[in-house]
Amino acid sequence: MSFVETPERAALRESVSAFAKKYGQEYFSECARSGRKTDEMWLEAGKLGFIGVNLPEEYGGGGAGMYELAIVMEEIAAAGTGLLMLVVSPAICGNIIARFGTEEQKQTWLPGLADGTKMMAFGITEPDAGSNSHQITTTARRDGSDWILNGRKVFISGVDQADAVLIVGRTEDSKTGKLKPALFMVPTDAPNFEYTQIEMELQNPEKQFQLFLDDVRLPADALVGSEDAALSQLFAGLNPERIMAAASAVGLARFALAKGVDYVTNRTVWKTPIGAHQAIAHPFAAGKVQLEMSKLMMQKAATLYDAGDDWGAAEPANMAKYAAAEAAVAIVDHTVHSMGGNGLTAEYGIAPLLSLVRISRVAPVSKEMILNFVAQTSLGLPKSY
């Protein structure tokens, strides 16, 4: 890993940034407020090769990796237009299909995921399992060669925009009778698959849904990857998810930091701009330090993932996601505070970031569950649960 970005990566960063700034926060907020989607932005990003930059070239992708997709996510979020489905569609679902899908699944899904004309959601969270994904009860049973799925999912993003949801379910091991995780592609128009929107207090065009699967019948090829290696396959999708969550938080933090610094540089109520006062300047400076450190950790995670080291990528991916979320929460909070009353006006449009940034602390994996992972895996401490 080099600390100097290659000319190709620098050029990607620049072109994504220019593209996203063309849309900008006002466009994103307006879509959220009026209840419409960011379809034109998504499709243009797909056409420009940004969405599928990590996917294999032979299936219409850019043939690069998670490092590049993290650049796309970071720059899009840094323009105030953090498209949440980038975390899900190309990063989780695209990577899993590219690595473990059948030839037919790859041909059916990857070109569309890459150019943005297809979108996939990802469903693991359940109402009664939450952070404890070992506790999920969505079950797949065989009926001839078909699968029958039953279960509930909650907080699943973008189901109304998606063509299918990659559902984490469980199958029964015929020898041991034990339930083990498995991944299923469920088309959003499948009979007996229903979803309802959850009203969230988030100013975001992408919405969350509760899913109801009641005897959803799927063909044999709905299973993605092997029934016996679902955990390691899941890893292939969850590390990118954490890298992208970190990239999204880094981008959002950069957006807020730029707004905050600009404001306090230009606002003068005493002799000097308020940004000269250390009570205002130091939290921004500390935020910048945290932000840069989390970005480095994110790049380390992406570099290891792209080198094929799933296990090696897990620790930095989790740490990057944790650190980026904490940096982003602190920066957004200080930006709103430093803008005084204007931090809460509709005109300045900063206050909605307060709730948006909290997503990065709780999803896709909470701050506490990352600390549990680090305590147990990195430090070898005993489990409390």
Ligand SMILES: Cc1cc2nc3c(=O)[nH]c(=O)nc-3n(C[C@H](O)[C@H](O)[C@H](O)COP(=O)(O)OP(=O)(O)OC[C@H]3O[C@@H](n4cnc5c(N)ncnc54)[C@H](O)[C@@H]3O)c2cc1C
């Ligand atoms: C905007 C948004 C989008 C989302 N999109 C998706 C999606 O597309 N797909 C999907 O599958 N899920 C999605 N989620 C769900 C998200 O991953 C979960 O909200 C998250 O994993 C936490 O689960 P929970 O909400 O049930 O909280 P709970 O598990 O009930 O946890 C509540 C609190 O308790 C803490 N806690 C729980 N267990 C422990 C413990 N052992 N030690 C210490 N603290 C603990 C948690 O850290 C958390 O702070 C989304 C959530 C949000 C908010």
